[in-house]
Amino acid sequence: xxxxxxxxxxxxxxxxxxxxxxxxxxxxxxxxxxxxxxxxxxxxxxxxxxxxxxxxxxxxxxxxxxxxxxxxxxxxxxxxxxxxxxxxxxxxxxxxxxxxxxxxxxxxxxxxxxxxxxxxxxxxxxxxxxxxxxxxxxxxxxxxxxxxxxxxxxxxxxxxxxxxxxxxxxxxxxxxxxxxxxxxxxxxxxxxxxxxxxxxxxxxxxxxxxxxxxxxxxxxxxxxxxxxxxxxxxxxxxxxxxxxxxxxxxxxxxxxxxxxxxxxxxxxxxxxxxxxxxxxxxxxxxxxxxxxxxxxxxxxxxxxxxxxxxxxxxxxxxxxxxxxxxxxxxxxxxxxxxxxxxxxxxxxxxxxxxxxxxxxxxxxxxxxxxxxxxx
Amino acid sequence: xxxxxxxxxxxxxxxxxxxxxxxxxxxxxxxxxxxxxxxxxxxxxxxxxxxxxxxxxxxxxxxxxxxxxxxxxxxxxxxxxxxxxxxxxxxxxxxxxxxxxxxxxxxxxxxxxxxxxxxxxxxxxxxxxxxxxxxxxxxxxxxxxxxxxxxxxxxxxxxxxxxxxxxxxxxxxxxxxxxxxxxxxxxxxxxxxxxxxxxxxxxxxxxxxxxxxxxxxxxxxxxxxxxxxxxxxxxxxxxxxxxxxxxxxxxxxxxxxxxxxxxxxxxxxxxxxxxxxxxxxxxxxxxxxxxxxxxxxxxxxxxxxxxxxxxxxxxxxxxxxxxxxxxxxxxxxxxxxxxxxxxxxxxxxxxxxxxxxxxxx
Numbered sequence: 001x002x003x004x005x006x007x008x009x010x011x012x013x014x015x016x017x018x019x020x021x022x023x024x025x026x027x028x029x030x031x032x033x034x035x036x037x038x039x040x041x042x043x044x045x046x047x048x049x050x051x052x053x054x055x056x057x058x059x060x061x062x063x064x065x066x067x068x069x070x071x072x073x074x075x076x077x078x079x080x081x082x083x084x085x086x087x088x089x090x091x092x093x094x095x096x097x098x099x100x101x102x103x104x105x106x107x108x109x110x111x112x113x114x115x116x117x118x119x120x121x122x123x124x125x126x127x128x129x130x131x132x133x134x135x136x137x138x139x140x141x142x143x144x145x146x147x148x149x150x151x152x153x154x155x156x157x158x159x160x161x162x163x164x165x166x167x168x169x170x171x172x173x174x175x176x177x178x179x180x181x182x183x184x185x186x187x188x189x190x191x192x193x194x195x196x197x198x199x200x201x202x203x204x205x206x207x208x209x210x211x212x213x214x215x216x217x218x219x220x221x222x223x224x225x226x227x228x229x230x231x232x233x234x235x236x237x238x239x240x241x242x243x244x245x246x247x248x249x250x251x252x253x254x255x256x257x258x259x260x261x262x263x264x265x266x267x268x269x270x271x272x273x274x275x276x277x278x279x280x281x282x283x284x285x286x287x288x289x290x291x292x293x294x295x296x297x298x299x300x301x302x303x304x305x306x307x308x309x310x311x312x313x314x315x316x317x318x319x320x321x322x323x324x325x326x327x328x329x330x331x332x333x334x335x336x337x338x339x340x341x342x343x344x345x346x347x348x349x350x351x352x353x354x355x356x357x358x359x360x361x362x363x364x365x366x367x368x369x370x371x372x373x374x375x
Numbered sequence: 376x377x378x379x380x381x382x383x384x385x386x387x388x389x390x391x392x393x394x395x396x397x398x399x400x401x402x403x404x405x406x407x408x409x410x411x412x413x414x415x416x417x418x419x420x421x422x423x424x425x426x427x428x429x430x431x432x433x434x435x436x437x438x439x440x441x442x443x444x445x446x447x448x449x450x451x452x453x454x455x456x457x458x459x460x461x462x463x464x465x466x467x468x469x470x471x472x473x474x475x476x477x478x479x480x481x482x483x484x485x486x487x488x489x490x491x492x493x494x495x496x497x498x499x500x501x502x503x504x505x506x507x508x509x510x511x512x513x514x515x516x517x518x519x520x521x522x523x524x525x526x527x528x529x530x531x532x533x534x535x536x537x538x539x540x541x542x543x544x545x546x547x548x549x550x551x552x553x554x555x556x557x558x559x560x561x562x563x564x565x566x567x568x569x570x571x572x573x574x575x576x577x578x579x580x581x582x583x584x585x586x587x588x589x590x591x592x593x594x595x596x597x598x599x600x601x602x603x604x605x606x607x608x609x610x611x612x613x614x615x616x617x618x619x620x621x622x623x624x625x626x627x628x629x630x631x632x633x634x635x636x637x638x639x640x641x642x643x644x645x646x647x648x649x650x651x652x653x654x655x656x657x658x659x660x661x662x663x664x665x666x667x668x669x670x671x672x673x674x675x676x677x678x679x680x681x682x683x684x685x686x687x688x689x690x691x692x693x694x695x696x697x698x699x700x701x702x703x704x705x706x707x708x709x710x711x712x713x714x715x716x717x718x719x720x721x722x723x724x725x726x727x728x729x730x731x732x733x734x735x736x
Contacts, residue, residue: 132701138437
């Protein structure tokens with residue numbers, strides 16, 4: 001494999017049929033380029049090229065204060081905007097040893113799960129479309145709309161809601177917050193079985209997904225494939241369970257694991273996670289304690305000199321924030337370990353020797369968000 | 376009652392009035408021109424309507440409203456789209472085979488125009504009534520693949536080439552099943568002439584008269600012909616999420632419109648053939664000895680029956696597309712060579728046996 005790549009790409013003596021999928025292509029969901037070597041319809045190897053939407057977020061953060069950094073984290077994985085914000089907030093709060101009110105923890109957990117649901121709905125919609133079932137797109141977006149309406153009412157924005165600040169929330173949630181979520185849970189419990197009726201049991205879908213792109217547990221660990229993609233290979237890597245933050249230690253839920261490691265297993269993990277998210281929401285929504293929406297913070301936040309680290313589980317896997325501070329109001333260096341970067345580079349290992357249509361299915365099942373890869 | 380709606384009265388009158396003033400050669404020429412013009416007009420209007428219909432049907436399936444801004448219920452939307460396509464720039468492709476690149480859309484559209492000529496719309500409303508009508512339709516409709524292959528080859532684009540190769544493999548394979556399932560009804564009715572096949576269904580459609588084998592042929596025909604016209608779930612040649620647009624990736628403007636139009640017309644032709652061969656063409660629905668019911672059904676003009684049946688099948692084909700995920704190329708060929716083809720071969724033998732023993736109605 002490696003010799004082939006060297007011969008083709010570096011020496012340039014290739015007689016292979018090399019196709020560029022992307023950077024503008026319907027199935028890469030953003031500006032990602034796969035350089036795919038084909039033998040007939042079969043994929044020999046894939047070289048992912050990234051960097052088309054690199055904005056230097058980590059470098060920009062070095063000149064911004066901590067509350068300002070929050071707004072940039074939204075722009076990494078825009079479908080898990082809330083989790084990204086929360087990672088930085090938790091890191092800063094731990095560094096300052098601030099105890100946030102219980103109310104904040106509960107609301108943050110609820111928003112995490114709502115955001116995870118919205119993200120998984122969009123994934124389901126787009127995954128169906130990758131496989132050619134165009135109707136899934138409208139079913140997924142129809143239900144996501146209700147969640148976005150809840151966000152809009154409370155934060156004023158639907159996608160990139162920088163609602164967290166170090167120490168708590170920007171402001172309190174809208175009075176309708178709980179009522180709307182309860183309506184949504186009731187509604188979505190009826191609609192989720194429709195997803196299964198439309199896609200899960202379909203013969204063609206099963207043929208396209210079962211046994212395609214198998215990823216062993218060892219491969220997942222070696223490449224650091226976290227989130228639902230890693231759990232589809234049987235790797236118990238759910239940080240909500242293994243390193244609980246916010247209010248995750250107060251709720252009952254099961255970690256969704258599948259052992260097959262193929263596209264269908266990754267699909268099943270996400271479908272089951274939607275049910276789990278609904279159950280977490282149900283447990284929390286009636287028990288939000290009264291209290292302040294933020295802890296008392298100094299007007300200018302300065303972290304003590306040192307290194308700080310925090311991990312959270314986003315909709316796509318493990319997001320880690322690593323801050324090196326020299327005691328100023330801006331970080332000396334900040335680094336994000338984003339889940340999609342690791343999830344992307346496993347694709348050559350699992351999609352080689354499958355058909356070009358399978359490559360689309362596999363990259364869809366990894367649920368990539370490109371700005372998160374490039375940062 | 377049938378004579379009331381016989382179109383040969385109208386066509387006969389035109390023929391006679393022309394004959395009175397012209398020599399026989401000129402009469403034939405004038406008639407050909409009239410038929411050509413009528414067909415071209417019908418072709419364009421039908422294409423526009425089918426695009427509108429597809430957008431509405433998929434909107435219903437997807438919980439949407441569909442086009443509803445241009446004209447009443449969005450009826451003028453496709454005309455607006457057509458005007459847009461007509462005035463769009465034709466983007467020249469560097470290092471492409473210019474002649475073949477320009478020729479390809481015409482081959483595709485001429486193939487579907489020729490296939491349309493054999494469709495019997497009503498009694499007497501029939502451009503050419505060949506005695507080998509079924510054979511002619513099969514032969515002409517498979518010409519379109521030449522255009523698709525040329526389009527993919529001459530575009531000098533990798534996506535187009537993959538799409539064209541897929542399309543070639545797919546159409547050549549599925550042609551067999553389409554042919555064999557039509558042959559089943561040819562065996563039943565004992566004729567290849569489309570008008571004779573319709574006449575043989577006067578006392579009941581073949582899908583009802585032909586026991587289970589005829590029904591199997593009908594299902595195989597629906598599946599195989601959906602594949603042959605490159606529609607979802609078999610739209611591998613233009614698989615949007617893999618090949619962006621497959622063989623017509625590099626086409627723009629009116630040349631793209633030709634491919635687009637031909638695709639919809641092919642859908643109509645396939646549905647029309649299915650309606651003619653399996654569902655009795657323009658024959659009204661008759662149920663056994665319900666005299667009153669049958670009498671009322673006779674009052675509906677044959678052309679309405681033909682279009683009702685055809686659009687029912689078109690709806691089914693659209694329903695496939697908007698519900699199912701797309702197959703992969705190897706699964707597509709497996710379906711044909713390992714399942715459909717053996718089943719249709721066995722089916723033909725069973726039907727031949729049924730006809731030999733005289734067990735069909």
